[in-house]
Amino acid sequence: MSITTRPITKDEIERFRERVYRGFGDELGEEDRDPKRFLALMPLDLTVAAFDGDEMVGTLAACDFDVTVPGGAPVAMTGTTVVTVQPTHRRQGVLTAMMQDHLDAVAQRGDSLAGLWASETGIYGRFGFGHATSKDDVEAPTLAVTISTDAEGTVRLIEPDGVVELLAPIYDAARRSTPGMLSRSQEWWAHSVVHDPPHRRDRDQISAKRFVVYQADGSAEGYAIYAQKSDWSGEVPLGQVRVIEVISTTDRAHTGLWQYLANIDLFPRIRWWNMPVDDPLWWKVAEPRRLVRKRGDALWVRIMDVPAALEARSYETDGSIRIAVEDAFRPETSGVYELAVSNGVGKCVAVDANADVSLGVDALGALYLGGSSAVSMAAAAKIDGAADRVSLLHRLFRTDVAPWCEEVF
Numbered sequence: 001m002s003i004t005t006r007p008i009t010k011d012e013i014e015r016f017r018e019r020v021y022r023g024f025g026d027e028l029g030e031e032d033r034d035p036k037r038f039l040a041l042m043p044l045d046l047t048v049a050a051f052d053g054d055e056m057v058g059t060l061a062a063c064d065f066d067v068t069v070p071g072g073a074p075v076a077m078t079g080t081t082v083v084t085v086q087p088t089h090r091r092q093g094v095l096t097a098m099m100q101d102h103l104d105a106v107a108q109r110g111d112s113l114a115g116l117w118a119s120e121t122g123i124y125g126r127f128g129f130g131h132a133t134s135k136d137d138v139e140a141p142t143l144a145v146t147i148s149t150d151a152e153g154t155v156r157l158i159e160p161d162g163v164v165e166l167l168a169p170i171y172d173a174a175r176r177s178t179p180g181m182l183s184r185s186q187e188w189w190a191h192s193v194v195h196d197p198p199h200r201r202d203r204d205q206i207s208a209k210r211f212v213v214y215q216a217d218g219s220a221e222g223y224a225i226y227a228q229k230s231d232w233s234g235e236v237p238l239g240q241v242r243v244i245e246v247i248s249t250t251d252r253a254h255t256g257l258w259q260y261l262a263n264i265d266l267f268p269r270i271r272w273w274n275m276p277v278d279d280p281l282w283w284k285v286a287e288p289r290r291l292v293r294k295r296g297d298a299l300w301v302r303i304m305d306v307p308a309a310l311e312a313r314s315y316e317t318d319g320s321i322r323i324a325v326e327d328a329f330r331p332e333t334s335g336v337y338e339l340a341v342s343n344g345v346g347k348c349v350a351v352d353a354n355a356d357v358s359l360g361v362d363a364l365g366a367l368y369l370g371g372s373s374a375v376s377m378a379a380a381a382k383i384d385g386a387a388d389r390v391s392l393l394h395r396l397f398r399t400d401v402a403p404w405c406e407e408v409f
């Protein structure tokens, strides 16, 4: 089998998307055939398709994001997505070939980071991606989510055509203080956040997306997006509120939105598959144990340029450490780097010296946004070094706010 790889042309979008859906065991619906959405979100020059002769057997594409790093800076990150290999061609190196092209393209465009959500945790470590943010899938009876506090502000439903104008500024304000959150272009708002195709709703038997905004003292301080899944047991309502996103810039907005979501008649159950792991809801409710939480991996980060990435973020403590980075997939990234932090600002250079700690580039990606414990990773042999140096690495990289990525891309 001889595999070739290249970006697709506009004429090949439909075939590419058919392969993506088939790769995930799904079907491209008639309603989804319009290439407009694909073109708005995924630049053609960043696609990679793999061919066996004329047959397209592999797909990969990318989106443009800035990701917020600790300290609040937005850093360009290529978002890797729609990775599939047809079932007939798996475990023969097709993804490896596509990933080589893809990461070369990321390096060429000068992004110091790539990021993705993984369908399975065993796939991407070998390509240098590390599990950088986590999420909690939370399910609860709404009674358990009741927060006793004097109501402040109001919550109102808004129509999809008013979403971008009202919600985007709230989102952007929240994004600046949360590592791991992604920038959203106008196209992204339209084609991903507001996008709500009827056939997907029918399949999951859920309502249209609802958008609510929380306002107090004349300013909009938060919003929630959710859908509703009706359910009846005999004549007893058992519906579930499916939270898609809760974004708040103030504590009272957070409280007001959860009070709203937990008090919708006929919907006594609530679920959010992507709650931040340090969401304050846990501390606000009377019976937190009833919020059943299942922890999972979320955004995976791949560091392409170690000095650029490490200098872009801030640090919680000062100190100096030499880090040996091993990158088997892109050996040019391997080396010893000295990170010197003063007043929270890092300077990072490649040095010809012995290292204090050594780790894979995937482990560095896992640490990068502050969501992983270097001490715990050292105990799992993902980081090597003396205990005091590992402890310093841990204290340098951890963050006050747990990193969180708001959506799968």
Ligand SMILES: CC(C)(COP(=O)(O)OP(=O)(O)OC[C@H]1O[C@@H](n2cnc3c(N)ncnc32)[C@H](O)[C@@H]1OP(=O)(O)O)[C@@H](O)C(=O)NCCC(=O)NCCS
Binding pocket: 023, 024, 082, 083, 084, 085, 086, 089, 090, 091, 092, 093, 094, 095, 096, 097, 117, 118, 119, 120, 122, 123, 126
């Ligand atoms: C995941 C997928 C793209 C891998 O493609 P592939 O062409 O089989 O991957 P490769 O042959 O290049 O595999 C490279 C290495 O990764 C390993 N690998 C590939 N898929 C893996 C998986 N799902 N779990 C664990 N290891 C995996 C291979 O065993 C191989 O290991 P080796 O180098 O030690 O031999 C393919 O299985 C697929 O399309 N799966 C369904 C869709 C999907 O989940 N896509 C990912 C979306 S995030």
